[in-house]
Amino acid sequence: MTKRELDEAQISRSMKRLMELPPPQLELSRRRATNMLAAVGIGLGTLVLMASVLTVSLVLHNRPTRGAQTVAPASPTAAASPEANKAVVTGTVSAPVVYPGTGTQLDPPGILVPSLSAVTAVDSCSLPQAHVICELGHPASIELGLLRDAGMQINGELVWAMTWTSVSCDVMGPYNRPTLNPKVNGATGCDFVSFVDANTGGNPEAIRGAFGL
Amino acid sequence: METIAAYNGSHSVLKADEVDLAIAQFGSEMFGLALSITGNMADAEDAYQTSWMDALRHWGQIRDRQKRRSWLASIVARSALRARRRRIGWLRRHVPITGAEGLSVVMRWDPAFADALALLTNRQRAVLALHYGHGYSLDETAALLNCSGGTVRSHLFRALATLRRSMGDDEART
Numbered sequence: 001m002t003k004r005e006l007d008e009a010q011i012s013r014s015m016k017r018l019m020e021l022p023p024p025q026l027e028l029s030r031r032r033a034t035n036m037l038a039a040v041g042i043g044l045g046t047l048v049l050m051a052s053v054l055t056v057s058l059v060l061h062n063r064p065t066r067g068a069q070t071v072a073p074a075s076p077t078a079a080a081s082p083e084a085n086k087a088v089v090t091g092t093v094s095a096p097v098v099y100p101g102t103g104t105q106l107d108p109p110g111i112l113v114p115s116l117s118a119v120t121a122v123d124s125c126s127l128p129q130a131h132v133i134c135e136l137g138h139p140a141s142i143e144l145g146l147l148r149d150a151g152m153q154i155n156g157e158l159v160w161a162m163t164w165t166s167v168s169c170d171v172m173g174p175y176n177r178p179t180l181n182p183k184v185n186g187a188t189g190c191d192f193v194s195f196v197d198a199n200t201g202g203n204p205e206a207i208r209g210a211f212g213l
Numbered sequence: 214m215e216t217i218a219a220y221n222g223s224h225s226v227l228k229a230d231e232v233d234l235a236i237a238q239f240g241s242e243m244f245g246l247a248l249s250i251t252g253n254m255a256d257a258e259d260a261y262q263t264s265w266m267d268a269l270r271h272w273g274q275i276r277d278r279q280k281r282r283s284w285l286a287s288i289v290a291r292s293a294l295r296a297r298r299r300r301i302g303w304l305r306r307h308v309p310i311t312g313a314e315g316l317s318v319v320m321r322w323d324p325a326f327a328d329a330l331a332l333l334t335n336r337q338r339a340v341l342a343l344h345y346g347h348g349y350s351l352d353e354t355a356a357l358l359n360c361s362g363g364t365v366r367s368h369l370f371r372a373l374a375t376l377r378r379s380m381g382d383d384e385a386r387t
Contacts, residue, residue, distance in 0.1 A: 008345070011376070014323045015346035019245035021319070024258045026236060026265055 090118040093145035093161075099193065102207045104152075106145035112158050114198030118142040121160035121196040124203070133206040135164040135192045140213075147195050147204065154204055159195040165213055167192050232269060239282055242347060243289045249342035250293035250335050252316055257293065264292035286347060287357040290339050329379035337372035340365050 097106040121142060125134035139162040147159045169190035191213045194206040243264070248257035268288050275284045320327035330338060336358070343354040344365075355365040 010323075010326070011341065011373075012345040014320065014326050015245075015249065015342055017322055018249055018320060018342070019242040019346045021241060021245055021248065023236075023240040023244035023261060026240075026262060 089140070090142040091144070093143050097143075097145070097161075099207055099209065099211050101209055103149055104193075104205065104207055105148045106143070106159075106161050107148060107156070109144050109146050109158055112146075114144060114158060114160070116160070116196075116198050116201055118144070118160055120201070121162060121198070124196055124201060125162075125194075131201075132196055132203040133194050134162065135167050135194075137164070139163055139194075140165045144198060149205060152205055157195075157204060158198045159204065160198050162194045162196065163213055164192040165189075167208075169208070169210070232272065235268075235281060235285065236265070239285055243285055245346060246286060246289050246339075246342050247293040247296075248316070248319065249330070249346065250290060250339045251296050252331055252335070252338065254319065256296045260289065260293040260296040263296070264289040267292065283349070283353070283357060286343065286349075287359075290343065290358055294335055294339065325380055326376070329376045332375055332379055333372050334368075337368045337375070340368040341372055344369065 093106050093108050095108065099105070121132075122138065124132040141163045143161045143163070145159060145161055147154050147157045147161070166189040190208050191211045192206070192208045193211070193213075195204055196202070197204060244257065244261045247260040247264070248254065251257045251260055264285070268285055275281055315327075316331050317324050317327040320330075330341070333341070339358060340351075340354055343349045343357055344351060349357065351365050351369065352362050355362045358365065
């Protein structure tokens with residue numbers, strides 16, 4: 001029997017074929033991660049450290065952050081409405097937002113922390129004695145920012161800006177002289193933004209127009 | 214405030230897409246690498262899973278997509294070497310590996326070569342897999358395994374000698 005010659009080409013062929021086997025389905029779930037960590041045997045100190053980091057991140061997560069979150073509407077009135085299941089995107093303004101034609105601007109709030117939550121701001125619309133001007137239904141978004149309006153002498157008031165999009169463009173302005181924005185068309189409708197003071201719950205301003213939000 | 218769902222920012226979405234793409238692109242050869250180092254399916258699957266978790270944990274560290282393949286290969290190789298060590302260390306507590314999971318059954322296209330491969334050390338198999346399977350040069354293989362070029366050449370020399378001896382003997386017997 002002749003001795004089989006083992007050349008590099010044969011090894012290469014076999015090894016390359018080994019690299020073409022279908023891999024198993026990955027399970028990158030949290031449970032799998034837990035099992036893996038347990039298998040590796042993480043020390044108690046590491047676990048304590050991880051728990052501390054988790055606690056800090058949870059605390060930070062509960063305050064408004066730059067990343068947007070989806071929150072459920074909390075008011076009982078809202079829950080009874082057909083839009084009860086509609087979630088509201090809430091977050092923090094990360095770049096200045098200018099509302100054209102109104103002289104109003106919303107700036108990033110920096111590290112300021114509001115006394116009132118976004119849900120409380122939304123509830124201001126639903127309470128029987130609502131003291132905030134709102135549109136029907138839940139706003140499309142709620143953003144924390146610093147309100148500036150030179151005309152209203154507002155300079156850096158920490159507010160929740162509740163925005164409704166594609167709402168009706170009501171005629172506004174002095175009697176018989178409506179100041180309807182000429183860019184508004186029937187297809188897109190208007191945007192309505194109501195600013196709620198994030199510390200007092202007051203309603204310093206509300207604007208309506210085609211802001212392209 | 215009741216948070217019912219976390220918003221996935223654009224960065225996270227991009228990351229998920231990149232990971233899916235990398236798994237589709239490199240999954241097979243990374244699993245092959247794990248399998249050739251560990252020498253059995255069970256350890257290879259564990260090493261493969263662990264290495265992807267390690268990779269995801271440090272995904273941001275590798276920005277150059279050209280280097281992603283070698284970066285993944287080094288993670289998989291390390292993970293597979295560790296898995297093999299764990300297997301040896303915890304042998305008594307593990308279910309014995311059945312023959313059905315071994316290389317000789319998996320590599321049906323060349324069972325004699327698989328048998329010979331099983332005789333090598335895990336580092337020798339790692340060198341063979343990276344050099345012949347993945348096509349890395351010996352110096353690149355050394356960098357991936359975090360050892361010197363001389364060590365890799367030594368592993369390769371011994372591996373080839375063992376393979377030739379083993380397969381030659383097998384052929385002679387038949």
